[in-house]
Each structure stands twice: as structure tokens, then as C-alpha cells.
Amino acid sequence: MRNVSPWREPVPPGGTMGEPRARGRFGEYGGRYAPESLVEACREVDEAFREAWAEPGFRGSLARLLAVHAGRPTPLTPALRLSEALGVRLYLKREDLTHTGSHKINNVLGQALLAVRMGRRRLIAETGAGQHGVATATAAALLGLEATVFMGERDIERQALNVFRMRMLGAEVVPVTAGSRTLKDATSEAMRHWVGATGDSHYCIGSVVGPDPYPWMVREFQRVIGEEARGQCAAELRTGVPDYVVACVGGGSNAAGTFAGFADTPARLVGVEAEGGAGAARGRLGVMHGCRSLFLQDGDGQITQAHSIAAGLDYPGVGPEHAHLRDLGRARYVTVTDDEAVGAAVRLARTEGIVPALESAHALAWVIRAAGGGDLPAGSTVLMTLSGRGDKDVSTLKELL
Template sequence: MAEPSATGRFGEFGGRFVPETLVPACQELEVAFAEAWADPVFRAELDHVLRTYAGRPSMLTECKNLGEQLGIRLVLKREDLNHTGSHKINNVLGQALLAKRMGKKRLVAETGAGQHGVASATAAALFGMECKVYMGAVDVERQALNVFRMKLLGSEVEAVHSGSRTLKDAVNEAMRDWVATVETSHYCLGSVMGPHPYPWMVREFHRVLGDEAREQCIELLGDVPDVAVACVGGGSNAIGLFSGFVDHRTRLVGVEPAGGAAVARAQPGVVHGMRSYLMQDEYGQVQEAHSISAGLDYPGVG
């Protein structure tokens, strides 16, 4: 598994493209995460809360009927059975524990489908922190149940009406909030995007998903799978699964939305503090992504 360079890059990608006001905050976060990740006490506390609160390990389910029709053995890693209903809780619990360790009192988060927002609101309630979630106005309408859940957990939800009114714009507003409140707030970014150390940090918090899946596949199937498939929006789900198999013979397949195919159709560019593949026009302006799925309409990829 590749590690970031001293400047936070993975090859030509990644990095830290932020205003001067955020450089100290990113540096502070990088040092804090490196120290925490090397601390057995922090790792043990995170493992404990993942087991006793999030419900890890999540089960592996074999789809025998569909597998027989296709002539394969097909298994699903059931992250939907985690507390709050998705893989997002893995990263959020890690970041919330880190924020608490850093003395932060407030979480700021963005959300698309609402799962990261619900997970952030849940972690804030668990650890006695304030939480504000930014969500595109389009997503607020189509994910009303998750908005209700976030508010029920005590978090403030702000609908973002600028731009395409979806995930990209929610990230913009969350980062603006972080700039203004950096002394007391931690930006709990929900995917492997943003400035260093976020892609590295989020990958490490999500790799429990892939590590479990690899061991479960070996136990159930007798070997690692031939192919591992994951949807790709910002990339948190995919990097979690792929991290367990990248050093093995398993072929890794990411499935993007046709209206947001950053890897398949885009060119390298800079967005949200990182260099990555980005949907952009001939002048380098970010294009709008589209997907019927609220969590996949992101114009870049982690």
C-alpha cells in the first residue's frame, strides 16, 4: 500500500492546495494523525468503539441464487449493516476521536446522500460535540429522511443553494466554515479527497473494511477473490475495499456514474485542495456531475 510523500502526494496526485489561512490547520492535523495512528492506545480505543458501537466486523453474504445464474461465486461486504447504515461510520469515528484528542469541540461535515452527515451527527452526539452538516439543496429534498435523522441527533443542517446545489457545493461551504472556525472546529471530510492529510487519513480509517473482507473471503472461499467491485463517487467506499486487496492478485473494479465519470473521462486538475482526475471544461472550470444517486454526483475522485 503506497504511502504519501512528504508533500502529501501519491505520485502526481494529492498534495495540499489551500489558502494560507488553512496551511497551519492542515499541518496540525497531519502531525496529530501521524502521532495518533502510531499510538497503540488510540488504535485500541478506535478498535473498541468500532466493535462495540459501529458493530464491526460487518458480515459477508454470499448471493447463491444470483451467483448460480451468473456462473460465479458472488459475495457482498455488508457495510449497510453497520450502525447508521453505511461504511461512513468507520472514518467518522476515527476522525471524531482524533478531533477530541486535539481538543476540538465542534465537527463540520459535508454530505451528499446523507450517510456521512448521519454518521457525523451520530459521532458528535456520542462524544458530546457540536455538529454542523452542509448539504446541497437538491440532496436535502431527495434525502429528507437523512436530514431528519441528523436533526434528531442534535446537528444543524444547512442547505447549500449555490452552484449545482449538490455534494461539490456542500464541500465548498464546509471548507469555508472550517477556515472561519479552525481554532475550535474539525472538518470531518467524508471521502478520500481534500488537502493532505485527508486522503491518507480517510483511507487508513476505512481500510478496516478491506482487511475484514480479505480475511472473510479467504475463510469462506479459500482464497482472495478474482475481482473486487466498488462504486466510486468521492472514493471512500472503494478505497476501503481496495486497500485490502491492492497487494494481492485481485483485480480492482471501480464503477462510476455515467454523469460523473471522473476517472474514465476526465483530466487531471485541482479541486477541493487536491490534484486528481476532475471533470472540467476547456478553460479548466469544474463541470457539474450528475447521478440519480445522491452520493455519486461528484466531479472528481479521491
């Protein structure tokens, strides 16, 4: 198996994925490495989130929006034909069926409600694949807020459908021309913009990255994935808990939300990264975008460019809690290639009638490879989060197939 983090035995369940230690620390990772001009803004977000998350009224408002606007709960779909071919029992947690087509809406609705509570009138966001940008534009339109979305010029070209959706929803899409012109640079530009707009704007980070409290807050807003799946597995599976829980990882929000529902169980947690963006599998300790975590770096400690056919995985690092889970041995992080991901997307389409996002196809590619190579024992039950639908990737796939 190429480029993987160790998986120590026995895998220790429990004691993880709770509230971080002081100053947003997950072990040696996390923290609030923000410019002085943003420290106060992060503190205000932290206080507002803690206060809101403790109130049943806030949680009730979010749960209602997730139900009547986002379409939760999402189903757990058995992949019957593919399961038979692979010799495992594969279940898909269908985040692709949410409104806007991905898990991103879960976090954005939570942060948008928080922004309203804080008296902010505008959402700032970064996006790679465009799904977080679409979710941000959607929530802003729903709640009467303005939205400004920063997106790398390269991603604007390959995700034209989502750019149109954002603009149709009323968001301003700002092209980022610096560096690799992808997600890393869009995040950097969004944070720079926030410095001058903290008074009236909330930075709606899309993944479990950034300065405290964002990694924890985003995971809590995404926890609904894992909690729903845990209940659905209890009803569906004889054992009540799957043997393996698998999700794709860029920054890692859909994986963190999924893992949170199973961290206290014996299920093995597997995060699947793009081979060209494997922060957890191959990264080294560093600081970027406000947190201490694992990042791809050169010999001089400079952050190197990531590459993935999936724009949402084109990020040179991983969220700090994932780095901590890796060090604990509680989760294993593996990589797959672009070609494997494309092949998995085609196979799911032709066996189950589902066209997945290329990000999600990375998770499926590992399941296919592991089942064929013996890393998934025959008869294993596997829960995989299908984080998004593949409409946005049709142009990319059309060029390749």
C-alpha cells in the same frame, strides 16, 4: 464497454496503497492546495493523525467503538441466487449492516476521536447522500461534540430521511444554494466555513478527497473494510483471494478502504462510477477542494457539474489515490447509467432480500453487465462492497418503479 479507464496486463499487485510521498502525493496527484488560512490547520491534523495512528491506545479505542457502537465486523454474505443466475460466485461485504447504515461511520468515529484528542469541540462536515452527515451527527452525539453539516439544497430534497436523522441527533444542517446545490457545492461551503473556525472545529471530510492528509487518513480509517474482507475471503474461498474486488466510487472512500486490503494480491480492482460523474474514467488533471486529481472539466478548464441518481456519486472528480491507481493500471474504473443502477437495486432486492443504496447498486450493475458480457469469466469469484443500505433512496425509487 463505455467510458472506461485502461486495464493493462499484467495487473501489478503490491507497491501501492501505502503512505503517500512527501506532501501527500500519490504519483502526480494529491498535495495540499489549501488557502493559506487552512495550511496550518491541515498541518495540525496531519501531525495529530500521525501521532495518534502510531499509538496502540488510540487504535484500540477506535476498534472498541467500531465493535460496540458500529457493529463491526460486518459479515461477508454469499449472494447465492444471484450468483447462480450470473454464473459467478458473488460475495457482498455488508457495510450496509453497520450502525447508521453505511461505511461512513468507520471514518467518522476515527476523525471524531482525533478531534477530541486535538481539543476540538465541533465537527464540520459535508454530505451528499446524507450518510456521512448522519455518521458525523452520530459520532458527535456519542462523544459530546457539536456538529454542523453542509448539504446541497437539491440533496436535502431527495434525502429527506437522512436530514431528519441528522437533526434528531442534534446536528445543524446548513442548506447550500449555490451552483448545482449538490455535494461539490456542499464541500466548497464547508471548507469556506472551516477557514473561520479552525480554532475550535475539526473538518471531518467524508471521502478520500481534500488537502493532505485527508485522502490518506480517510483511507486508513476505511481500511478496516478491506482487512476484514481479506480475512473473511481467506476463510471462505479455496483460493483465499477473490478474482475481482468491486466497489462504487464517488470520491472513493469505500473503494479505497476495500482496495487497501487487496492491493498486494493478484485480485483485479474495479471502481464503478456514475456515468454522469466519472472523474476517474473521463476526468482531466485539475485542482479542486485542496488536491490535485482528475475532474470533469469544460474546454476552458472549469469544473463541470456531475449528475447521478445516487447523491453520494454526484461529484465531478475522484480522490487522488484512485487517479494514481488508474494510471498504474492497478485498478480499472468503469461507469454505469442511472437506469442500470436502478435495475440492479431491484434485482438484488428480489433475489437476495437486500435493498441496497443506489450508490452500491452502481457496483452491482457493473457485475451484472460484466457477467453477461464476458468481462467476468464464468466461475469467477467476485467480492463487492455493499457500501450502504437503501432506506434513504426509497422515495426516489418509489417515483421510478
